[in-house]
Amino acid sequence: xxxxxxxxxxxxxxxxxxxxxxxxxxxxxxxxxxxxxxxxxxxxxxxxxxxxxxxxxxxxxxxxxxxxxxxxxxxxxxxxxxxxxxxxxxxxxxxxxxxxxxxxxxxxxxxxx
Amino acid sequence: xxxxxxxxxxxxxxxxxxxxxxxxxxxxxxxxxxxxxxxxxxxxxxxxxxxxxxxxxxxxxxxxxxxxxxxxxxxxxxxxxxxxxxxxxxxxxxxxxxxxxxxxxxxxxxxxxx
Numbered sequence: 001x002x003x004x005x006x007x008x009x010x011x012x013x014x015x016x017x018x019x020x021x022x023x024x025x026x027x028x029x030x031x032x033x034x035x036x037x038x039x040x041x042x043x044x045x046x047x048x049x050x051x052x053x054x055x056x057x058x059x060x061x062x063x064x065x066x067x068x069x070x071x072x073x074x075x076x077x078x079x080x081x082x083x084x085x086x087x088x089x090x091x092x093x094x095x096x097x098x099x100x101x102x103x104x105x106x107x108x109x110x111x112x113x
Numbered sequence: 114x115x116x117x118x119x120x121x122x123x124x125x126x127x128x129x130x131x132x133x134x135x136x137x138x139x140x141x142x143x144x145x146x147x148x149x150x151x152x153x154x155x156x157x158x159x160x161x162x163x164x165x166x167x168x169x170x171x172x173x174x175x176x177x178x179x180x181x182x183x184x185x186x187x188x189x190x191x192x193x194x195x196x197x198x199x200x201x202x203x204x205x206x207x208x209x210x211x212x213x214x215x216x217x218x219x220x221x222x223x224x225x226x227x
Binding site for chain 2: 009032034036041042043044045046049051090094099100101103104105106
């Protein structure tokens with residue numbers, strides 16, 4: 001069965017520090033992968049997506065993610081975190097040719113000044 | 114502006130009452146979804162609909178019902194059979210880009226049972 005694991009429930013970083021949020025997936029074929037961000041009490045906003053091609057994808061707000069098939073990972077990175085990046089981040093996988101996304105349990109990011 | 118509108122933003126319900134959450138989209142998307150979000154559990158799929166007049170149960174459909182009479186609308190009813198309805202509910206719609214689904218979300222409805 002397809003699944004997504006986000007091993008870190010809560011991460012705290014200082015403003016200006018680099019960030020990496022981990023995401024591992026379990027899927028038998030080529031996955032389609034997404035990262036979403038959610039501010040408190042809000043809906044989810046798409047940060048970036050990977051369908052095929054270049055394994056390093058760029059998203060909005062200065063985020064990027066790298067697809068590594070050998071590690072079944074799709075980690076999200078940002079070189080310098082801003083206080084406004086504090087939010088919850090969800091990784092999701094979209095199995096081929098279905099309309100259903102499978103979400104991880106989320107990582108809550110806290111940013112200290 | 115195109116988007117997904119959920120209403121109300123906050124909803125209070127007495128135990129034993131049914132309540133309906135509204136979700137409207139003007140993105141011309143075929144598929145629509147309802148997710149429930151609880152702390153530490155991510156998003157769990159309640160129901161989804163790929164076309165008008167058709168919908169399927171998700172992972173946690175018990176105690177919920179939906180209808181899809183129009184492409185733009187996908188209301189969710191939380192019935193009295195739902196034992197623990199207090200949660201944040203998110204509606205989404207999606208479009209396929211090739212064979213892949215990209216989902217767009219509403220701002221959510223927070224339901225509290227009092």
